[in-house]
Amino acid sequence: MTISEKITEGMSIKTAFTIHAFGLNIPISDTVIGTWIIMAVLILAAFIFTRKMCEIPKKPQLLVEALVGYINDFATEKIGHHGKDFAAFLGTIFIFLIAANLAPMLTPIGGFGFEPLFVIKPVTRDINVTAALAITVILTVLICGLIYKGPIGWTKSLVKPSPIMLPFNLLEYAIKPLSLCLRLFGNILGAFIIMQLIEAVAPVFFPPVAGLYFDLFDGLIQAVVFAFLSTIYIGEAVE
C-alpha cells in the first residue's frame, strides 16, 4: 500500500457489528470494542491487586496503595476538603487514559518484510471516545456545582468577578469540554499518524526510538493534562 493509503486506512474507524434493538440500528465501531477490552483489563487488574489484603502490605498492594494515596492527596490539594469524594472519579479517568494511550506500545514488532500479528491502535484516536469523557467531566462539573453550592450559590458564582463576566462564564461551559476533547484527540491522532509514517518510511531502527517520544511521552502527558484540568474545573465548581 502506498503511504497515503496506509494513513487513510489507519485513520478510518470501521464498524465491527450493528446492534438491532428497539427498532434502531446502533453501529458498534471497533473503538467501542477497544474500550470494552480496556475496561475488562482494568477491572481484572483491580480484582487481582485487592484480592488478599493484609495489614502489612506486600509489594503489589504497596504499589496500588501508593497510587491511591497519591491520587487522594492530589485531589484534596486541588479541590479542597470535598476532594475525597472526587478522587475515585478522577483516578479512574487517569488510569483509563494511561491504559488507552499506552496500549499501542504493546503491538508486536513487524518490519523486515512481514506485518505484525495484530495492531493495537490507540482507542482515543476516535473523537467519540474523547468527547464522551469530556461530556462526562463537564456534566460532573455542572451537577456537582449545583449540588455543593445550591442553586442560589451557583447562579451567584456565574456573576462572580463582575456581572460583565456572565456571558463568558456561560460560554466556558461549552468551551471547556471542547478544548479537553480536541486536545486529547488531536495529540493522540497526530502521534498515531506520525508513527504510521515513520513505520512506512524507515521501519528498521526509528520506530522504537521515535515511539518513545510519540507514544509514551505524549500519551502520558496528555493523560496527566486531562486529569489535571478536570481536577481544576471540578475544584472551581465545588470551591
Place this chain on the structure above:
Amino acid sequence: MDVQSAALIGAGVAVLTGLGAGFGIGLATGKTSEAIARQPEASGKITGSFLLGIALAEATAIYGLVVALLLIFK
C-alpha cells in the same frame, strides 16, 4: 478554482498555528532553564509546571492540525 483545491490550500494555512506553539514553548523552555539555573533544588516543581505548560500551549497547534485534517478529508 474548485472547492477541493481551495480546501487543500486552507489546510496548509491552518497548520501555520504551529508557529505560535513553537515560539511559545521555546520561550517557556528558556525561562525554565533560567529558573533551574538560579535555584537547582526547586527543579522538580519547575519541571512539573513546565511540562503542564507545554501541554497546554501545544493544544492550539493541535487545533490547527484538527482543522487541517477536517479540511482534507471532508
